[in-house]
Structures are given as C-alpha cells and as structure tokens.
Amino acid sequence: MTxxxxxxxxxxxxxxxxxxxxxxxxxxxxxxxxxGTQTVRFVxxxxxxxxxxxxxAVALFEKKNPGIxxxxxxxxxxxxxxxxxxxxxxxxxxxxxxxDRPTFGEYQHRHVLADLSRYTGSTLRVxxxxxxxxxxxKADGKQYAVPAGQTTQMLVYDKxxxxxxGVRVPENxxxxxxxxxxxxxVGAATGVAGTTDFGWAVDWFDSWLHGRGKQLYxxxxxxxxxxxxxxxxxxxxAALRTKKGVSAPEATTxxxxxxxxxxxxxxxxxxxxxxxxxxxxxxxxxxxxxKTAPLPGDDAAHSGMxxxxxxxxxxxxxxxxxxxxxxxxxFLVNDPEAGAVLGATRGVPANSEVRAQVxxxxxxxxxxxxxxEQRVQQRMGPADTWQWPSGSSAVKTDFQQxxxxxxxxxxxxxxxxxxxxxxxxxxLEQ
Amino acid sequence: MANTAxxxxxxxxxxxxxxxxxxxxxxxGAAYVFLSPWIVGATVLTVGPxxxxxxxxxxxxxxxxxxxxxxxxxxxRMFTEDDRYWHAVTATLEYVVVSVPLxxxxxxxxxxxxxxxxxxxxxxxxxxxxxxxxxxxxxVALVWRAMYGDGGVAGRVLGVFGIDVGSMVDQPRYALLTxxxxxxxxxxxxxxxxxxxxxxxxxxxxxxxxxxxxGPVRRFVAVTLPMLSPVLLxxxxxxxxxxxxxxxxxxxxxxxxxxxxxxTLLYTLYLYQRGFTDFRMGYASAMAWVLxxxxxxxxxxxxxxxxxxVFYLGEGRR
Numbered sequence: 175m176t177x178x179x180x181x182x183x184x185x186x187x188x189x190x191x192x193x194x195x196x197x198x199x200x201x202x203x204x205x206x207x208x209x210g211t212q213t214v215r216f217v218x219x220x221x222x223x224x225x226x227x228x229x230x231a232v233a234l235f236e237k238k239n240p241g242i243x244x245x246x247x248x249x250x251x252x253x254x255x256x257x258x259x260x261x262x263x264x265x266x267x268x269x270x271x272x273x274d275r276p277t278f279g280e281y282q283h284r285h286v287l288a289d290l291s292r293y294t295g296s297t298l299r300v301x302x303x304x305x306x307x308x309x310x311x312k313a314d315g316k317q318y319a320v321p322a323g324q325t326t327q328m329l330v331y332d333k334x335x336x337x338x339x340g341v342r343v344p345e346n347x348x349x350x351x352x353x354x355x356x357x358x359x360v361g362a363a364t365g366v367a368g369t370t371d372f373g374w375a376v377d378w379f380d381s382w383l384h385g386r387g388k389q390l391y392x393x394x395x396x397x398x399x400x401x402x403x404x405x406x407x408x409x410x411x412a413a414l415r416t417k418k419g420v421s422a423p424e425a426t427t428x429x430x431x432x433x434x435x436x437x438x439x440x441x442x443x444x445x446x447x448x449x450x451x452x453x454x455x456x457x458x459x460x461x462x463x464x465k466t467a468p469l470p471g472d473d474a475a476h477s478g479m480x481x482x483x484x485x486x487x488x489x490x491x492x493x494x495x496x497x498x499x500x501x502x503x504x505f506l507v508n509d510p511e512a513g514a515v516l517g518a519t520r521g522v523p524a525n526s527e528v529r530a531q532v533x534x535x536x537x538x539x540x541x542x543x544x545x546x547e548q549r550v551q552q553r554m555g556p557a558d559t560w561q562w563p564s565g566s567s568a569v570k571t572d573f574q575q576x577x578x579x580x581x582x583x584x585x586x587x588x589x590x591x592x593x594x595x596x597x598x599x600x601x602l603e604q
Numbered sequence: 605m606a607n608t609a610x611x612x613x614x615x616x617x618x619x620x621x622x623x624x625x626x627x628x629x630x631x632x633g634a635a636y637v638f639l640s641p642w643i644v645g646a647t648v649l650t651v652g653p654x655x656x657x658x659x660x661x662x663x664x665x666x667x668x669x670x671x672x673x674x675x676x677x678x679x680x681r682m683f684t685e686d687d688r689y690w691h692a693v694t695a696t697l698e699y700v701v702v703s704v705p706l707x708x709x710x711x712x713x714x715x716x717x718x719x720x721x722x723x724x725x726x727x728x729x730x731x732x733x734x735x736x737x738x739x740x741x742x743x744v745a746l747v748w749r750a751m752y753g754d755g756g757v758a759g760r761v762l763g764v765f766g767i768d769v770g771s772m773v774d775q776p777r778y779a780l781l782t783x784x785x786x787x788x789x790x791x792x793x794x795x796x797x798x799x800x801x802x803x804x805x806x807x808x809x810x811x812x813x814x815x816x817x818x819g820p821v822r823r824f825v826a827v828t829l830p831m832l833s834p835v836l837l838x839x840x841x842x843x844x845x846x847x848x849x850x851x852x853x854x855x856x857x858x859x860x861x862x863x864x865x866x867x868t869l870l871y872t873l874y875l876y877q878r879g880f881t882d883f884r885m886g887y888a889s890a891m892a893w894v895l896x897x898x899x900x901x902x903x904x905x906x907x908x909x910x911x912x913x914v915f916y917l918g919e920g921r922r
Contacts, residue, residue, distance in 0.1 A: 252860050256880045263667035280883070284668035424774040427864040435859075440754065568882045571861075575688070578865040582776050593687070601882075604664070 210241050212498045217247045218272035218485070219254035221433050221455040223539075224519040231515045235505045242498045250432055255567070262286050267490040269499040274485050276570050278311065278319055279562035281488070287318045288489045293500045299508050302525045304481075309559035311486050320507055321483030323451060324529070325521030326554055327381050328546060329369070329470070330438065330456055331445035333463040339363035343467040346474055347553065350382075353470035354414055360444050361418030370437040370446040371420035371581065373411040374429050376573045378447050378469075382407050384555065385471045385478035395563035397598055404591040408580060412587055423581040429574075433459045450546050451484035451521035454539040466546045468553050479550065480557035484521045518543035565601035572597045661890035666883040678890035689891075691866040692874035698780060699870060700847040703787040708839055711791040715798035716828075729799070733792035745786065745856035749773055752782040752857075773857060776867040783868050786853045794839040801835035802828070833914040841906050848899050851876065871895055 218228060225248050232244045247268070249257065255277060261267055262281070273281065281287050294300050294317055300308055303321065311319035336342070339360040344352065357368025372378040379399075380390045389398040414420040425442035428435040433455045438446035447469060448456070456464055471477030487506065489499045506512050513528035517540040523529040533544035576594050579585040585593070636643075661678060663671035682689050714732060718725050738744050752758045754771040762769050772778040809827045818826065829836075851872040854863070862869030862877070871891070879888030 252881075256860070259667065259880050259883065284666065284883075286668065423864070424771050427774050428859075430859065430861075571877075571881060575861070575866070582865045584776070584865050604666075604884075 211243055212241060212495045213243045213245055214270060214495050214498045214502055215245045215247070215268035216270040216499075216502065217254070217258065217268040219249055219251045220272075220519070221452070221459075223454050223458050224248075227516050227519045231506060231512045232502075234511060234515060235502055238505070239498075239501065242501065244502060250430070252430060262490070265492070267492060269490055269493040269495050270502055271488050271490060272322070272485050273319055273488050275310070275562045276567040278486055278488065280564055280567050282313050282318050282561065283564035286491055288491045288493065288496055290317045290320065290489065290500065297497070297500050298504045302508070302527050304524070304526065306481065306557060306559055307483050307524055310483050310557075310561075311488075313561045319486035319488035320503060321524045322485045322487050322507065323483060323518075323521030323524050324481050324547070325449040325451040325484040326481055326547065326550060327377075327447065327469040327479050328450045328453065328550075329445055329447055329467045330453065330464050331369075331467060332438070332460075333465045335364045335366055335444040336360060336465075347468045347477065348470035349472055350410065350470050354410060354419060357414060357419040357445075358417045364444060365418075366441065367421040367425075367437075367443045368414070368419045368445065369421070370429065370443040371411055371415065371423075371426040372447045373408050373420075373580075374426055374574050374577050375431075375447075376570050377449075379404065379407055379573070381469055381471075381478035381480075383478075384480065384558075385476045387476075389558045391558075391560075391562055391566065393558075393560040395602065397595065397602065399595075401588075401591040401595045404594055405588050408577070408587045408591060412580075415581065426581055427578055449482075449484055449521070450543050451518070453543045453546065454518055457539040457542060466542070468550045471553070474553055475555070477553040477555060479553050479555065481554050482557055483524065522547050563602055565598075565604060568601040569594075569598045572601070657889040657892060660886050661893050663886045665885040665889075667885055668883075671886065674886070678887045679894070682887070682890060682894070688866060688869065688874060692862075692869045692871045695780060695862075695867060695869050696848065696871040699784060699787075699850065700844060703784045704840070704843050704847050706784070707788045707791045707843060708794055708836070710788060711795035711839070712798050712832075712836075714791065715795045715802055718795075718799055719802045729796065733796055736790040736792035739786065739790035740852055742852060742856055745853050748782065748786050748853070749857045749859075752778075752785075758782075774864055776863070776865040779858065779863040779867045783850075783853050783857055783870075786857070787847065787850065794843060797835060797839055798832065801832050805831040830915040834916055837906070837910050837914050841903055844902065844906065845899055848895065848902075 216232065218224070220228075228248070229246060232246055236242065236244055248254075254272075258268075258271065258277075267286065271281075271287075278287075290298055298320065300317070300320065304324075307321040307324055308317070311317055311321055339356075340363070341356045341359055348356065360366070360368035376390065383389055383399055383403065386403075388403065392398045411420055415423075420426070421437045421443040425437040425440065428440075429437060431448075431452075433439050433452070436446060436456075437443040439456065439459050446456075450466065453466065468477065469479050471479065487503045489496055489503065493499055506516070507523075508525050508528065510528050510531050513523045513525070513532045514535070516523070517532065517536070522544055523532050532540070533548075536544050573594055576585070576590045576597075580587055580590040660671055662673060662675055664674045664677070665671040718729055718732075735744075750756055752772040753774065756771070756773075758772060759769060769775075769778065772782050805828060809831070810823060813823045813827050849872060850870055854868045854870040854873045855876070857863070858868045858873070860873075860877075862873055872895075875888050875891045875895075878884050878891065
C-alpha cells in the first residue's frame with residue numbers, strides 16, 4: 175500500500191468517525207425543561223382502576239398548574255420495587271414516589287427520600303391528616319413521607335357461596351376458631367375453598383400478632399415475634415388446608431396482592447383477606463356479588479385491625495424538581511377535586527375534610543369502601559406507628575417463599591417458622 | 605509489494621526492510637483505528653464492569669451507601685448458610701442436564717429429516733428456526749405462562765388424553781418442565797447448524813458404508829456422528845453455556861419469584877433477587893463470579909473430553 179492510499183484511507187476514516195460522533199452528540203442534550211416547563215416523574219403501583227383514577231387526577235393537576243408537566247409510570251408491586259431500586263441506584267430516581275411500609279423503611283434508611291419538614295405547613299398541608307397516619311411517615315421526628323389514604327384490613331367474600339353454605343357473619347365479627355369452622359363449612363358445602371390461605375402474607379400475621387398484643391417489629395428495629403408465634407399461626411392454616419377451609423397450594427402460590435392473581439377472583443376461594451384500599455379493584459374485576467366483613471379477631475378489643483396508610487408518597491432526595499413534586503403531593507392528598515377523582519383507590523382520603531366530602535358524595539364502589547370503614551370504626555385498635563427497619567422488605571419476600579415450601583410439603587411448619595426467624599434476624603442485622 | 609521490490613535498483617536494497625516495516629506499521633495503525641470502537645467497548649462495557657464486580661464481591665454493597673469490605677464473607681455465607689443457594693444450584697443443574705441433551709437431540713433429529721431435501725424444506729427450516737429468534741423474549745414467555753397455567757391450552761390438551769394435571773406452572777413438580785419445554789422449543793438455531801454440518805458429510809462415505817452392508821443405524825453411528833462431531837461439540841459448548849445463563853424464561857414464568865417453592869429458581873434469577881430485591885449487590889457479585897468459574901470449568905472439561913470423541917476430517921484419529 176502506498177503512502178498516498180494510506181493517507182486517503184485515514185481521511186475517509188476521520189470523516190466517518192466525525193459524522194458518527196456528531197450523530198451521537200446531537201442525540202444527547204435533548205429535552206428536559208424547555209423554557210419554564212418543569213417535568214415531574216410520578217410512579218406508583220396498583221391495579222387498573224387505581225391507574226385510571228390517578229391519571230385523571232394528574233391531568234387535573236396539570237390543568238391547574240400549566241408550568242408543570244407530569245410523566246407517569248405504573249406497574250405491579252414486585253416489578254415496581256425492582257425497577258425503583260435500579261432507577262434510584264442509577265441516579266435516575268423519579269420525583270414523586272409511592273411507598274409502603276417496607277419500602278419506606280428501606281429507602282429512608284438509605285437516605286433516598288427528601289426531608290419534607292421544610293414544606294409542611296406551607297406548600298404541604300398536613301393539619302387535616304390524623305396524627306397516627308402521619309406518624310407512619312416520620313423518622314427521627316422528621317416527615318419523610320405523607321400517607322396517601324387510610325385503610326384497614328377486611329375480609330371480602332362471595333355472598334352467594336356463603337349463603338349456599340349457610341354461613342353468616344356474626345354480629346361482633348368472628349373469633350379465629352369460629353372463622354376456621356365456618357370456612358370449613360363453606361368448603362364442604364360449595365366445593366370451593368372457604369378462604370384464600372392467609373398464611374402467605376406477613377400482613378395477616380401482623381394482624382394476628384396485634385390481636386395478641388405483639389407486633390412484627392419493635393420500635394428499636396428488632397423482631398417482635400418468635401418462631402413459636404409463627405408456628406402457631408401457620409398451624410391454624412395447616413389444619414384448614416386439609417379440609418378445604420383454605421385454598422389449595424397451587425392457588426396460594428400465585429398470590430401477590432394483585433387482583434389478576436387473586437384466588438378469590440380466579441374462583442379458587444370463596445373469600446379473601448385484603449386491605450379495603452383494594453376493594454374497588456375487587457368489585458370491578460369479580461363476577462358475582464361481593465360483601466365485606468371485618469377480619470377475625472379474638473374479640474372486639476383485640477381485633478388486630480387498625481387504621482393504616484395503605485401507601486405513602488415521598489419525594490426523592492436528589493430530585494431536581496422538589497418544589498413541583500411537593501406541589502403535586504399536596505394536590506393529591508389535600509385537594510377536594512383530586513379526592514373526588516381518586517375516590518377510594520388508595521383507601522379513604524387521609525385528609526379528614528376531603529374524606530367527609532368524598533364519602534358524603536360517594537357512589538358505587540367508592541361508597542362500599544366508605545361504608546365499610548364506617549362500620550368497623552369501633553374495631554380498629556392502635557397501630558404501631560414506628561418505622562419498619564431496613565431489611566423488612568427481605569423479610570416480607572422470605573416469609574412468602576418459606577410458606578411456599580410449607581404448603582407444598584417441602585418443609586414442616588416448625589422448621590419453616592425457625593427458618594423465617596433466622597433469616598429475618600440476619601436481614602435485620604445488615 | 606514484493607514485485608516492485610524485485611524490479612527496484614540495487615541501492616535501495618538496504619532501505620527495503622525499513623520501508624516495509626514502516627508501511628506495515630502504518631497498516632497496523634489503520635487496523636487499530638478501526639478496532640478502537642470495539643476495544644473501547646470491550647474495556648469500558650465488559651472488562652471494566654467485570655473487574656468492578658470482582659471487587660464488589662468482597663464487599664457488602666447495597667447500591668446506595670459506599671461498599672464496605674468484608675473479605676470472603678459473601679462466599680462463605682453462600683456455601684454454608686444459604687439454603688436457597690443450593691435450591692438454585694439444584695434447579696439450574698436439573699435444567700441444564702435435561703434441556704441441553706433434549707434440545708440438541710431434537711435439533712439433530714429434525715436436521716436429519718430436513719436433510720432429505722423433500723419439497724417445502726425451506727419453509728420448514730424457517731418455521732423451526734423462528735422460535736429461536738423469538739423465544740428469549742418476554743412476550744413469548746408470558747404466552748407460555750398462560751398456556752401452561754390455569755385453564756391454559758396445555759392443560760386442556762392433556763385433559764383430552766385423560767391426564768388431569770391442573771396448572772403446571774403453579775406446581776413444584778411440573779413448573780421447571782414448562783421452563784425446559786420453552787428452552788427445547790427453541791431448537792431451531794442448533795438445528796440450522798447441524799443441517800449445515802450434515803450437508804458437508806461426503807456422500808461417498810455413505811455409499812461406501814451402504815456397499816459394505818451397513819444399515820441406517822450403523823451408518824448413523826459410524827459415518828454421521830463422527831463427521832458431525834466438531835459441529836456437535838460447538839453446539840454442545842454453546843448451548844451449555846447459554847443454558848447456565850438462562851434468566852428471562854424463568855423470571856417471567858415464575859413471575860419473578862422462582863416458581864412454586866423455588867422449583868424454577870434458576871441461578872441467575874436468584875442472583876437477580878439478591879441483588880435487586882434484597883439490595884445485596886456484593887453477594888450477587890460473588891454469585892456471578894462463582895457461576896463464571898463453574899461454567900469455565902465445565903467448558904474446559906468439555907474440551908478435554910472432546911479430544912476423545914471429536915474427529916476432524918483430514919486428521920488421524922487420536
């Protein structure tokens with residue numbers, strides 16, 4: 175090759191490379207805030223009805239605040255947590271984030287959430303939100319997240335199947351023993367399991383513990399229960415499993431809190447335990463008549479039920495649009511119009527004035543939630559409002575995974591309970 | 605270049621080697637310039653992160669705070685204290701040991717059928733190859749989950765034959781089989797390679813064997829297999845490595861949880877859970893390096909064993 179060809183080759187190469195670079199660089203440096211418009215990213219998890227209501231509320235906010243555009247994203251719970259972790263770790267955290275107790279604990283401990291204390295009282299009004307709800311979003315005395323609603327535990331059941339078995343909800347609610355007998359009755363009479371096996375979720379174990387004066391985690395972040403407690407809890411479901419009192423393992427293993435995988439919706443159980451913030455979702459996807467009943471407890475004073483925020487909203491620490499995000503948060507929680515649009519998709523509104531307004535004018539599914547909350551008002555006991563420790567997310571998934579082994583007979587209840595406690599202690603230590 | 609050197613006058617003889625090496629260097633320079641995008645990519649996007657991951661495997665890193673050195677703690681915990689780790693290893697080994705031979709066997713069988721050259725071979729070849737293009741995708745895995753789940757097609761078809769199996773995806777006994785089935789369904793890629801290999805077997809060998817009185821089975825064992833053995837080794841190594849790295853199918857079919865009671869908890873899926881759901885990136889990095897070492901060892905073993913059964917045309921048998 176002569177030097178002339180080599181030089182020409184080099185020139186061609188230089189030309190190609192510069193064109194490629196120009197193309198790449200022009201692709202970068204695009205969008206993100208032209209003129210005065212800010213774009214706030216808002217993410218949440220939930221079912222379709224929650225998504226529809228939230229999108230409408232967001233559109234309302236954009237109309238009232240022409241300088242702020244909101245980009246929304248939503249998914250199912252498990253995918254949401256994984257995606258959020260990756261986004262936050264990669265520095266691309268959304269601005270307004272929906273959280274629950276485990277994720278709030280995890281992210282607050284890792285300094286992902288912004289301290290909202292300087293907004294409360296001015297842009298962010300919290301005076302009409304009950305103190306016990308607000309307390310769940312506090313850590314070290316500072317407000318890091320605001321409750322998005324109020325919910326409590328419920329049992330949703332198919333009226334026709336219960337009638338067929340001749341089971342009625344007792345005046346003062348069920349005790350655990352009565353409940354077990356009635357569920358077996360339903361299973362025997364209708365061929366459909368009485369209730370979805372409730373041993374899978376750490377939430378129902380928490381309610382069961384509350385009825386006995388215990389809790390999942392103590393205020394200083396340690397485990398609040400022993401293997402013996404868990405063994406007792408899982409033995410009650412084990413006894414029911416053999417007699418069609420609770421759903422079959424194949425149905426239970428699918429449970430993840432969403433309605434499309436719900437054993438009740440898939441007609442593999444006649445009732446299910448859940449939070450009333452999901453009631454609107456059930457009502458819109460179930461084929462049949464659904465009614466609500468309070469969770470079984472030992473008595474009215476030890477019902478294990480409590481008023482909790484189903485989800486919280488938090489703002490990311492490194493968000494570039496904190497003010498706009500807080501404005502959106504305040505709108506969603508305190509604005510009466512937003513409350514009317516959101517309805518009961520995240521439980522009844524946290525703001526007591528908005529709640530009175532929404533429940534007063536509620537119709538259909540939203541009304542069902544409001545009525546239920548009203549009915550069980552007396553049964554709600556105090557909630558432990560301290561922050562769940564870092565590691566509670568791992569405990570939640572581990573709980574379900576070990577229960578999977580238990581229901582498929584791969585491990586005994588006692589061995590499983592030991593494992594959960596061991597793994598939980600390890601998770602909390604880190 | 606050589607021709608011009610011969611015709612040049614003698615006084616340029618001493619300059620020749622220098623000129624040649626200078627232009628060779630210029631030629632190499634251009635080569636490196638063309639290679640540079642790949643080199644940059646390989647260093648920054650592959651080797652760099654690999655080294656970072658090696659460092660992280662000796663730390664406790666939760667993605668948010670800075671990594672904290674813990675030495676061999678992750679590795680020790682993995683091998684001695686973690687039950688689910690062994691569930692993952694068992695599930696992965698089951699998956700590899702069953703799916704790879706099935707996939708290759710099916711690929712070879714179908715390749716031999718297509719080698720007959722009947723009408724429509726081109727159509728069948730494309731039809732069988734298509735799944736391996738789509739198979740690793742999320743959408744196909746979702747459809748697979750629906751097919752083998754409650755009220756899915758698979759259950760109903762088996763019901764026609766009197767086998768009542770319910771939702772295969774939700775039972776620990778059958779869940780891994782559905783993942784294996786998805787892998788075996790993608791036999792098109794190795795099949796096409798086998799087909800190419802089969803076409804290269806000299807026809808004279810078959811004729812000679814037939815003349816010597818060899819039946820179809822004997823011809824297969826004595827002619828086809830040895831002639832195909834390099835292709836077989838290639839497919840075996842690639843498919844084994846690929847099987848150890850399987851993630852998407854198990855993730856979607858088990859909805860990210862590893863299946864009823866860890867039955868579909870493939871190694872990479874467990875790694876993902878540990879890293880992204882439990883915020884334990886150090887542990888996940890340690891798992892990744894163990895996988896690398898194990899897969900490397902298995903590949904070395906495969907190549908060593910290959911000396912005994914792989915036969916290259918033109919060499920004597922060793």
